[in-house]
Amino acid sequence: MYVAAKGGEKAIENAHRLLAHERRGDPSVPELSLEQIMGQLRLAVDRVMCEGSLYDRELAALAIKQACGDLIEAIFLLRAFRATLLRFGASEPLDTGEMAVRRRISAAFKDLPGGQVLGPTFDYTHRLLDPTLQGAGASEPECAEPIGAMPRVTDILAAEGLIEPSPRTRPDDRVGDLTQDPLNFPADRDLRLQNLARGDEGFLLALGYSTQRGYGRTHPFAGEIRLGEVEVEFVPQELGFSVPLGEITVTECQMINQFRGSATEPPRFTRGYGLAFGHSERKSMAMALVDRALRARELGEEVKAPAQDEEFVLSHADNVQATGFVEHLKLPHHVDFQAELGLLRRLRSEFEQERAGASSLQEAAE
Amino acid sequence: MNAPVYNFAYLDEQTKRMIRRAILKAVAIPGYQVPFASREMPMPYGWGTGGVQVTASILGPDDVLKVIDQGSDDTTNAVSIRNFFIKTAGVRTTTSTGEATVIQTRHRIPEAALGEHQILVFQVPIPEPLRFLEPRETETRRMHALADYGLMHVKLYEDIARHGHIATTYAYPVKVDSRYVMDPSPTPKFDNPKMSNCAALQLFGAGREKRVYAIPPHTGVESLDFEDHPFERYRLDGTCAFCGANDSFLDEVITDDRGGRMFVCSDTDYCETRRSQSGAAETMAEASVPR
Numbered sequence: 001m002y003v004a005a006k007g008g009e010k011a012i013e014n015a016h017r018l019l020a021h022e023r024r025g026d027p028s029v030p031e032l033s034l035e036q037i038m039g040q041l042r043l044a045v046d047r048v049m050c051e052g053s054l055y056d057r058e059l060a061a062l063a064i065k066q067a068c069g070d071l072i073e074a075i076f077l078l079r080a081f082r083a084t085l086l087r088f089g090a091s092e093p094l095d096t097g098e099m100a101v102r103r104r105i106s107a108a109f110k111d112l113p114g115g116q117v118l119g120p121t122f123d124y125t126h127r128l129l130d131p132t133l134q135g136a137g138a139s140e141p142e143c144a145e146p147i148g149a150m151p152r153v154t155d156i157l158a159a160e161g162l163i164e165p166s167p168r169t170r171p172d173d174r175v176g177d178l179t180q181d182p183l184n185f186p187a188d189r190d191l192r193l194q195n196l197a198r199g200d201e202g203f204l205l206a207l208g209y210s211t212q213r214g215y216g217r218t219h220p221f222a223g224e225i226r227l228g229e230v231e232v233e234f235v236p237q238e239l240g241f242s243v244p245l246g247e248i249t250v251t252e253c254q255m256i257n258q259f260r261g262s263a264t265e266p267p268r269f270t271r272g273y274g275l276a277f278g279h280s281e282r283k284s285m286a287m288a289l290v291d292r293a294l295r296a297r298e299l300g301e302e303v304k305a306p307a308q309d310e311e312f313v314l315s316h317a318d319n320v321q322a323t324g325f326v327e328h329l330k331l332p333h334h335v336d337f338q339a340e341l342g343l344l345r346r347l348r349s350e351f352e353q354e355r356a357g358a359s360s361l362q363e364a365a366e
Numbered sequence: 367m368n369a370p371v372y373n374f375a376y377l378d379e380q381t382k383r384m385i386r387r388a389i390l391k392a393v394a395i396p397g398y399q400v401p402f403a404s405r406e407m408p409m410p411y412g413w414g415t416g417g418v419q420v421t422a423s424i425l426g427p428d429d430v431l432k433v434i435d436q437g438s439d440d441t442t443n444a445v446s447i448r449n450f451f452i453k454t455a456g457v458r459t460t461t462s463t464g465e466a467t468v469i470q471t472r473h474r475i476p477e478a479a480l481g482e483h484q485i486l487v488f489q490v491p492i493p494e495p496l497r498f499l500e501p502r503e504t505e506t507r508r509m510h511a512l513a514d515y516g517l518m519h520v521k522l523y524e525d526i527a528r529h530g531h532i533a534t535t536y537a538y539p540v541k542v543d544s545r546y547v548m549d550p551s552p553t554p555k556f557d558n559p560k561m562s563n564c565a566a567l568q569l570f571g572a573g574r575e576k577r578v579y580a581i582p583p584h585t586g587v588e589s590l591d592f593e594d595h596p597f598e599r600y601r602l603d604g605t606c607a608f609c610g611a612n613d614s615f616l617d618e619v620i621t622d623d624r625g626g627r628m629f630v631c632s633d634t635d636y637c638e639t640r641r642s643q644s645g646a647a648e649t650m651a652e653a654s655v656p657r
Contacts, residue, residue, distance in 0.1 A: 110436065110630075112620040124446035126453070127408035151623040159625060213492070214501035305501075 023068050037061035046249075046278025047071055051319065052078030053179075053198045054085075055248050055277055072200075076320045083179075090175055092233040092242050096226065096252045096275075097155065100146040103227040106153045108256060114150030119227060120279070146228060153224040154254045154271065163256060163269040185311050192294055192314060196287045197275060199317030205282060207307040208289030216305030218292045219258035220272065227251045227279055251276050253284040257292050259299060270299060375422040375455040381405055385423035385578070389569060392580035397542025398510070399493050404576040414447055414472060415573030417489035421451070421470045424485060424569070430458045432466035437474035437615065437632035444472070463635050473536075475557040477614050477636040480566035482583060488551045490572040493579065495539045495549040515547050518590065526595055535600065540587050547590070548579060555589065556599050556615045562587035604629040609640040 024031065038045055038061045048060040052075045060078060067073035103119025106112055118124075157163040167189070176191040183191060196204060211218055229249055233242040253274040261267030272292025274284035293307040306312055316322060373379065381403075388402035407415040425431065431451055435444035439461040447470060448459050460466050463476045472489040480486060492498075496506040499517045509515070518539060525533045532538075538555035542548045550558060551570060561568060561581060568581040581587060589597040602616045607628045614636055616629040631637035 110438075110441075110617045110619055110632075113623050116442075118442070124442055126446070126450055127410075156620055156623055159623075214497045217498050 023066075032065055034058055034061040034065065037064055043279060044069075044071060044074075046276075046280050047201060047283070048074045048078055050277040050280050050283060051075045051198055051200065052082065054078050054082040072319050072323050076323070079320050087180075089234060089236075090177075091245065092235060094230045094232065094250065094275075096230055096250070097152050098149050099226060099228040099230050099250075099252075100148055101150055101226055101228040102144065102146050104147075104150060104224065105222075106224045107222040108153060108224075112153060112156065114147070117147060119144065121281075152226075152254070154256070157223070157256070157269065161266075161268065164259075164271060166271070183314060185314075186297070187310060187314060189291075189295070189298075192310070193273065193275075193287075193291060195314045195317055196290055199287070200319035200322065201280070201283045201286065203317055203319070203322075204286040204290050207293070207313060208286035210305065211289050211293045211307045216293045216296070216308045218255075218272065218289065220289055220292065221256045222285065223254045223256035225251065225253045225281060225285065227281070249278050251278065251280050251284045253281070253288040255285075255288040255292055262300065270295070372454055374427070375425045375451065375457075376408070377405065377419065377422045381419075382423040385419055388578045389420065389424070389580065392569070392578050393567070393582050395546075396582055396585050397540075397546030397548040397579060399577040399579045401576055402578055404573045407573060409446070409450070411574035412491055413443060414470070414489040416571030416575075416578070417470050417472070417487050417573075418447060418450070418571075419573055420487050420569050420571035420578060421468060422455075424487075425451070425455055425457060425468060427455075427457065429467045430460050430465055431455075432460050432463065432469045432635075433471075434469065434474060434476070434633075434635075435472040436617070437476070438634040440634065461635050462639075463633075473552055473554075474615070474632060475553060475560045477631075477633045478639075479560075480564055482565045484566040486564075486566050486568045488553075488568065488570045490549065490551045490570045490577070491574075492537075493549055493570065493572040493575050493577040495537075495547050510546060513545065515541075518547060522590060522592070526592070531598075532591070532595065538597075539590050541590060542581055542587050543585050544588075548581075548587075554600070554615060555597075556601050558587070558589045558597070559599065602629060606631045606637060609637045609644070611637065611640060 038057050041061075041064065044064055045057055045060045048063055048071055049055050049057065052060065052063070054060070056078075059081065060074065063074035063077040064071065066077060101114070101117060103121065104114060104117045106116065154163055154166075158165060176188060176194065178191055178194055183195065187195070210216065212220070227249070229247045231247055232245045234245050235242045251274075255272035255274070256269045257272055259268060259270040270292065272288040272290075272295075274287030274289075274291065276284040276287065290307055290313060293305070294310055294313060296303045296308040297310070301308070303309060375382075377385075385402055388400045392398065392400045404416065404419060407418055409415060409418065421431070431448065433439065433444045433448040433451075435441040435447075438444065439448075451457060452459060463469065463478045463480075467483060468485050468487060469476065469480075470487040470489065475486065494503070494506050496509055496515075496518060499521055500506050500509070509517070522532050522534075525531070534555065536554045537549055537552040538558055540548050540550055540558060540561065550561060563584050563586060564581070565583055567583050570577075570579045572578070591597040601614075602618065604616055605612045606614060606616060607630055609631060611631055614631045614633055617632045619628050619630055620626065621628055631640075
């Protein structure tokens with residue numbers, strides 16, 4: 001029976017024991033190690049790090065294991081841990097032009113300096129289930145080394161003035177952080193990009209897709225997508241110069257979008273930008289589409305589609321917030337519900353009385 | 367586990383029949399978008415699933431298949447789709463435009479004129495030419511039914527008012543057989559005139575949007591324009607660095623990060639044919655032009 005006036009504590013304890021039991025699965029099958037998750041489910045690890053906004057492969061793997069593979073739950077675990085960490089400063093901006101590139105493609109040019117480098121990708125695989133992966137197989141030998149730095153397509157276009165310049169960074173400008181300050185509207189682009197970088201891949205994917213289907217069209221070209229390792233640098237106040245903190249893997253997408261110019265500006269391409277931890281191509285592409293759509297106000301475009309609506313997008317992109325609030329409907333709501341029931345009963349009885357009154361009036365009239 | 371077995375050209379015969387019926391209807395009503403029950407294909411939506419389904423349903427064992435993307439046989443997606451049909455249908459493939467009986471293409475129409483024995487299959491991302499003026503399908507279907515194309519003409523007129531000319535460079539809308547306004551797929555408008563009175567059957571497949579449409583052989587296709595602003599073809603003002611062609615559509619290739627550029631034919635078969643005819647294949651010009 002669900003009449004749980006008391007005994008909630010015992011019920012919760014039992015539920016959690018059951019969950020632990022189901023998490024482990026069949027005890028005759030070896031338990032998953034974090035190394036296996038990090039090594040063989042690396043794209044899941046990348047997504048959890050990205051939306052969990054914490055770059056730590058081991059903790060992300062632990063979260064995935066603890067969440068039984070539910071990635072939003074894993075993201076939640078990582079976020080909750082991240083919130084407890086001491087914040088000691090902001091890194092220098094990453095220089096993705098200096099990236100040790102493992103994959104780099106441009107859809108805008110047939111060939112370009114550095115070439116088209118496919119790297120590790122699902123692209124052009126035929127999606128036929130591969131029965132040879134069922135059992136233990138031989139591992140493929142490593143066949144590619146990072147290629148090193150190569151020029152960015154947007155820099156090549158910028159040399160000719162064909163694309164808007166990236167906004168200059170001003171050293172004294174503080175980069176916004178929506179984990180430290182509540183998000184206010186209208187939000188500047190730094191906060192928008194942070195929100196999108198943490199945002200749910202599926203939500204951004206659907207929004208980006210909607211812009212391609214006419215709901216806020218931006219005429220995008222994938223100017224460049226690059227994957228590789230970049231150095232993170234930090235300037236400790238007491239030193240006054242930057243020191244390397246380590247290397248992280250990121251995926252960067254620069255969309256090139258149409259813009260026809262105005263009375264004061266010559267026509268040129270505009271930018272949409274996406275950056276994600278790890279190998280997260282779908283995420284960074286969707287992010288770049290949505291970033292460009294959200295620049296509608298700044299570029300004087302009519303705001304009429306969901307993807308262009310900053311408040312709509314930024315308020316709903318976070319899957320930890322979204323899953324929490326959607327799933328909170330599971331919580332007991334019987335106090336409010338009782339109040340609603342009482343009102344509904346009263347309204348219905350008043351409705352019945354009025355109808356009875358009306359029909360007796362009609363009878364009288366007849 | 368049961369190892370999956372696939373039919374000739376991947377799709378089962380029932381599905382092929384369903385698609386062929388849609389194609390017949392499309393041929394009967396030139397330029398009209400026929401809905402069809404598009405299948406999940408083993409490549410992602412947007413990568414040619416519509417074209418692949420059309421090709422799979424018309425392909426026979428004697429066909430010779432050519433697949434191009436951006437005009438070229440050796441671009442990654444063309445290679446991938448060609449390999450798919452080699453694997454699943456075992457048909458002969460070619461890079462020669464003249465030799466092919468079925469040519470699947472993304473974004474280009476070959477430079478060489480096509481013949482009656484050939485079918486050109488286009489991969490289409492957004493089949494609806496009115497989509498970017500009106501996102502709702504219910505509305506655009508009504509507009510087609512009533513031949514209510516005023517919105518499109520207003521859009522083209524606004525382009526002229528704002529920029530002095532029509533600012534659409536690819537996916538330039540056409541009217542087929544004086545009735546339906548049709549999206550030619552995102553081919554550069556340079557290719558539009560090739561669609562009119564073409565001897566080959568032209569089929570268009572959009573997998574994600576579940577539509578096929580067609581231009582039967584020898585059908586009139588006009589690019590939308592105004593009397594005082596007639597349609598203009600556009601090509602880069604240059605010659606191919608490999609074959610010297612000054613009439614083909616050109617790709618711009620960046621040769622360094624100091625502004626170096628060169629132009630090459632987008633249609634690789636056209637370029638190679640010209641080079642082998644002139645014997646100039648060995649003397650590839652180094653046409654990098656630093657500024």
